[in-house]
Amino acid sequence: MAKVLMKGNEAMALAAIKGGVDAFFGYPITPQNEIPEYLSRELPKLGKVFVQAESEVAAINMVYGAGGAGARVLTSSSSPGIALKQEGITYMAGSQIPGVIINVMRGGPGLGGIQPSQADYYQVTRGGGNGDYNCIVLAPENVQEAFDLVKESFDLADYYRNPVMIAADGLIGQMMAPVDIDKETPKLDLPEKDWATTGMKNRRTKENKDVDPNIIVSLSLVDTVLEEMNLVLQKKYTHMRENQQRYELINIEDAEIVIVAYGTSSRICRSAMEILKEEGIKVGMIRPITLWPFPEKAFAEIPESVKGLLTVEMSMGQMIDDVKISNNGKLPVGFYGRCGGVIPEPEEIVNAVKDFLGGLNG
Amino acid sequence: MDNLVFERTKGLTKKEFSYCPGCTHGIIHRLVAEVLEELNVLDTAVGVASVGCSVINYEYFDCDMQQAAHGRAPAVATGIKRVNPENTVFTYQGDGDLAAIGTAEIIHAAHRNENISVMFVNNAIFGMTGGQMAPTTLPGQKTTTSQNGRDPYVVGMPIRMSEVLGQIPGAYYVERVSVHNPKHIIKAKKAIKKAFQNQIDGKGFSLVEFISTCPINWRMTPNDSLKWVEDSMIPYYPLGVVKDGDKND
Incomplete structure (x- = not known):
């Protein structure tokens, strides 16, 4: 067991790497900046993707694209930035795209402040996005738990094909504590991402040469079809309610x-x-x-x-x-x-x- | 079938287009699909549909597709291309999408020189929502939200997105084309091919702007629409290469 003294934000960034993250897309905002800073340094060394986007809106839509293409994807932000990401989060939920969103909460409303807060409870549990959707929301109490939950969250996101949010706050993000960085976290039996848009070539086999395009979409102009799409989501949410209460x-x-x-x-x-x-x-x-x-x-x-x-x-x-x-x-x-x-x-x-x-x- | 001289491109599904009579989206779809087939990238292509009349083009292109929120297609395409660079990634966006709500995303995709191909269809109006004024609507042009004609004194002059994007250092290739007659359709196809070939060659951000028609919302016949492209659109939106990295080296 190797314990390392780390800031909460850096611990969450490292946990994402340990959880198999392929790409990070984000935009600077206090008090979460150590997450993108750490990943901008470490991800390229691993041949993985780091992009500083032009806005939180763009960042979450990059997450949408990359997650839809089958990658394990992370974005992080703080309260006003999470408000901007809500559009993309409901699109992810509607299109069943997995991804992890860390919210290092600060005081609001509006621009608010940069000190720790939990005033985003409604924002993370009710969402600011439109429609009937839910994200799994994990709230760590300390730096070790922040590490554990972030690492595990990628499995949860892939298992449910749904966004997972981490509701941390400025204190957890900025606090330094010893972290067991080799700690094993629960693993789920994950299905193949046969829905991902990786090009039809990747799905053609000798036995099956005739494949259909994969389409990532939350739209239906037919009311009964859209209701069916909603019921598929609701079935997942029921499963989460029954199995993921922690x-x-x-x-x-x-x-x-x-x-x-x-x-x-x-x-x-x-x-x-x-x-x-x-x-x-x-x-x-x-x-x-x-x-x-x-x-x-x-x-x-x-x-x-x-x-x-x-x-x-x-x-x-x-x-x-x-x-x-x-x-x-x-x-x-x-x-x-x-x-x-x-x-x-x-x-x-x-x-x-x-x-x-x-x-x-x- | 030895005497076969023409067949429908494999780049399109068998689904019938939902476009209005005289709309040139259909021509542009076919050209893009033909290019994907001719460059042999249909099997690795991932398209991004935007919001507008072409919102359901994921049902028309016979390749993997993602549907993006209004204006966000370049960001979605960035995500796809960055994690799977071997895919040929394109967006298909209208002027309501790209020139209004999506200006930040398109400018920064160009700025980062994202290695994607952007198909930008400019018909000077919000088509799908029922003919509202767009940033590209011409002075004096009547729309449902500029019922006395666009007044530049109140809402400014129309934005020329190709020229805006062409001056961004990161943009590699930007060309404006039209599809209002066979001569220009052939030119348009060449531009599309170049935009995709650039991506295959790793040259970076390439955009083709198409001057397109919207007879229903323009309140014109298809023939009059084609004439209006020639007489009114092209004088304000000049055709040709705005930027070509091949020639700037």
């Missing part, structure tokens, strides 16, 4: 309060939980690792002892919608959040838990 349960046995938090927020909540434990307050946590599909299964595991759920986000309350849907009215749901790039202190969360508990005990 979460971590922390100390939920005998808990009075369960925090729901992901990414950097869950990391800070862990520190708050230590303080609360010393004070004799029993607090557990559900940590979603997939933001989509949202891990609603986790909520079935909440014990009788729990009096309420406290959602903690670095936004003004977005994931709380999914928490409420998963909770289905069973328990009171509270919220604590900071925004604009402000990272909450553990003490703030300690106080939020106490306030929430106080309110429940009335």
